[in-house]
Structures are given as structure tokens and as C-alpha cells.
């Protein structure tokens with residue numbers, strides 16, 4: 001497999017998930033694990049957002065700035081996590097022991113994948129159609145969608161995060177969803193022993 005975990009989508013949920021996974025790659029339970037994120041931010045809805053009500057983010061921050069800084073943050077602090085930019089996920093299929101992911105440029109394989117591409121319809125990723133349902137926490141007139149899941153798990157090895165998991169569209173909720181998925185994956189890597197990653201002042 002090219003990756004032990006591959007995250008798709010570089011918005012609030014995807015980058016938060018990648019940061020927590022990246023922060024664990026030096027832990028013994030993650031030794032040798034390969035992680036990556038596929039980013040395609042050009043058409044990201046966050047580009048038009050203005051954030052005033054998010055804890056830790058200065059009021060008046062533009063979504064476009066967060067997108068840019070989030071990627072820089074990820075690359076600088078956790079360079080072991082591979083960042084694949086300017087590729088769009090087109091198709092997912094199941095293979096022995098994981099998934100094949102076809103982007104606009106290449107094909108990758110991964111044991112686990114996290115789909116965090118937002119709740120916008122129509123949903124254009126082939127291979128996941130069977131899991132698409134109307135969003136349960138958005139106005140029906142907006143035609144938002146989500147993937148069927150139980151606590152972010154669509155099926156073994158396939159996770160969904162953020163608004164696409166059925167959460168309401170608030171930045172902190174989507175970020176928390178991505179981080180939650182990351183800790184679920186780390187817990188699996190840690191043989192089912194619950195884990196999280198905290199840095200402390202010494």
C-alpha cells in the first residue's frame with residue numbers, strides 16, 4: 001500500500017485530521033506508518049468565508065488565509081505526512097486490504113481513507129454513491145448531502161469527516177470531527193488502546 005492512511009479534502013476537517021495524525025507519526029505505535037492528504041482547494045467554499053466566531057482564530061480572518069496557512073503549518077511542523085496538492089479525488093474502489101484512490105493525476109492505494117470533501121451536492125466521487133444520503137442537519141432546500149456512517153465510520157477502513165459526515169456547517173464542528181477521526185485511527189494503530197496526542201510545556 002502507498003499509505004496506511006490517506007485523507008482526502010483540505011478544508012477544516014481534512015487538515016485538522018492530518019495535523020493530529022501528523023503529530024503522532026513519531027509515536028512507537030505509528031512507527032513506519034505512511035500518511036498523506038490530497039488537497040484540492042481551488043474551489044473550496046472556505047475561500048469565500050469570513051470567520052469571526054471561531055475560538056483561537058482572530059476575528060476577521062479570511063477562509064482563504066486559513067486554507068493557505070493550514071497547509072504551510074502542516075508541511076512545516078509534520079513534514080513526514082505527505083501533502084499532495086492540486087489533485088482531485090475522482091474515484092474510490094475497494095481492493096484487497098484497503099482502497100484504490102484515483103485522482104485527476106494519479107492512482108494511490110491506502111489501507112484506510114478519510115473522505116472530508118464537504119457536503120456540497122452533486123457528489124462527484126465515483127464508488128461511494130451507495131453511501132450518499134440527504135444531509136440530516138442542513139436545510140433540505142439546500143440539497144446538502146452526507147455519507148451514511150456510524151461515528152464517522154462508513155465501513156471498515158473508510159471514514160468520513162466534517163460536514164460530509166452529517167455535522168452542521170460550523171468551522172469548529174468540522175475541525176473537531178476531523179480530529180476525532182484521527183484519534184480513532186491512532187487508537188486502531190495503538191491496538192485498540194485509546195490514544196490522543198498532547199504536547200506540554202516543560
Ligand SMILES: Cc1cc2nc3c(=O)[nH]c(=O)nc-3n(C[C@H](O)[C@H](O)[C@H](O)COP(=O)(O)OP(=O)(O)OC[C@H]3O[C@@H](n4cnc5c(N)ncnc54)[C@H](O)[C@@H]3O)c2cc1C
Nearest residue numbers: 009011012013044049088089117118162163169170171174
Ligand atoms: C461563505 C462561508 C462563510 C462561513 N462562515 C463561517 C463562520 O463565520 N463561522 C463558522 O464557524 N463557519 C463558517 N462557515 C462554515 C465552515 O467554513 C464550514 O463548516 C467548514 O469549512 C466545513 O468543513 P469541511 O471540512 O466539512 O468542508 P470544507 O472546509 O468545505 O472542506 C472540503 C474540502 O474538500 C475539497 N474537495 C472537494 N471535493 C474534492 C475532491 N473530489 N477531491 C479533493 N478535494 C476535494 C474542497 O475544495 C475543500 O477544500 C462558512 C462557510 C462559508 C462557505
